Amino acid sequence: GAGVSQTPSNKVTEKGKYVELRCDPISGHTALYWYRQSLGQGPEFLIYFQGTGAADDSGLPNDRFFAVRPEGSVSTLKIQRTERGDSAVYLCASSLGFVGSTDTQYFGPGTRLTVL
Amino acid sequence: QKEVEQNSGPLSVPEGAIASLNCTYSDRGSQSFFWYRQYSGKSPELIMFIYSNGDKEDGRFTAQLNKASQYVSLLIRDSQPSDSATYLCAARTTTGRRALTFGSGTRLQVQP
Numbered sequence: 032g033a034g035v036s037q038t039p040s041n042k043v044t045e046k047g048k049y050v051e052l053r054c055d056p057i058s059g060h061t062a063l064y065w066y067r068q069s070l071g072q073g074p075e076f077l078i079y080f081q082g083t084g085a086a087d088d089s090g091l092p093n094d095r096f097f098a099v100r101p102e103g104s105v106s107t108l109k110i111q112r113t114e115r116g117d118s119a120v121y122l123c124a125s126s127l128g129f130v131g132s133t134d135t136q137y138f139g140p141g142t143r144l145t146v147l
Numbered sequence: 148q149k150e151v152e153q154n155s156g157p158l159s160v161p162e163g164a165i166a167s168l169n170c171t172y173s174d175r176g177s178q179s180f181f182w183y184r185q186y187s188g189k190s191p192e193l194i195m196f197i198y199s200n201g202d203k204e205d206g207r208f209t210a211q212l213n214k215a216s217q218y219v220s221l222l223i224r225d226s227q228p229s230d231s232a233t234y235l236c237a238a239r240t241t242t243g244r245r246a247l248t249f250g251s252g253t254r255l256q257v258q259p
Contacts, residue, residue, distance in 0.1 A: 064247075074235075076248070122190055132198045133179060136181075
């Protein structure tokens with residue numbers, strides 16, 4: 032079956048611009064996560080959705096970052112007034128969303144964001 | 148102190164050998180642990196998870212967990228050049244919290 036998909040695969044923008052990154056989770060997965068990964072580092076958690084609601088947004092670095100999941104499937108990560116420090120690979124993951132230690136997250140291919 | 152720590156490597160092993168990858172964590176409330184493999188330029192791919200003390204085997208891979216020592220490891224038997232990648236250890240660090248906390252990864256090189 033289809034895995035997690037993300038678009039675009041690459042995004043180059045200029046400092047100060049607005050960007051949107053899209054994630055389409057695995058069908059039937061109710062939980063969706065956004066992470067970002069800088070070179071040489073592990074993924075860093077940003078936000079988690081259970082259904083349509085953001086259940087945990089404690090990883091968002093500041094109020095320039097916002098994410099939505101209006102119908103409980105596709106999610107969009109929005110970054111306003113981009114800064115060069117926002118350059119990273121943005122990874123989306125999804126899981127079945129059951130309560131328990133073994134609910135497993137599967138990652139999409141990522142969007143590489145470069146802010147010039 | 149990082150919550151999940153890994154030696155960055157590279158760890159170099161000859162083809163056919165056992166590769167041993169280690170991870171320590173600081174939050175005693177951590178419930179479950181995940182090993183992901185990440186090839187250069189690609190996204191993390193799940194290898195296996197473990198949540199009980201002891202060993203868990205899946206094919207050539209064995210995960211080991213020691214909660215008293217706050218230590219997780221991944222053994223890869225009969226290492227192949229195709230196993231060369233970065234291995235990420237991740238912990239679900241707080242009861243009820245779904246986010247994973249990742250280490251920085253260990254780069255493994257399997258020499259043919």
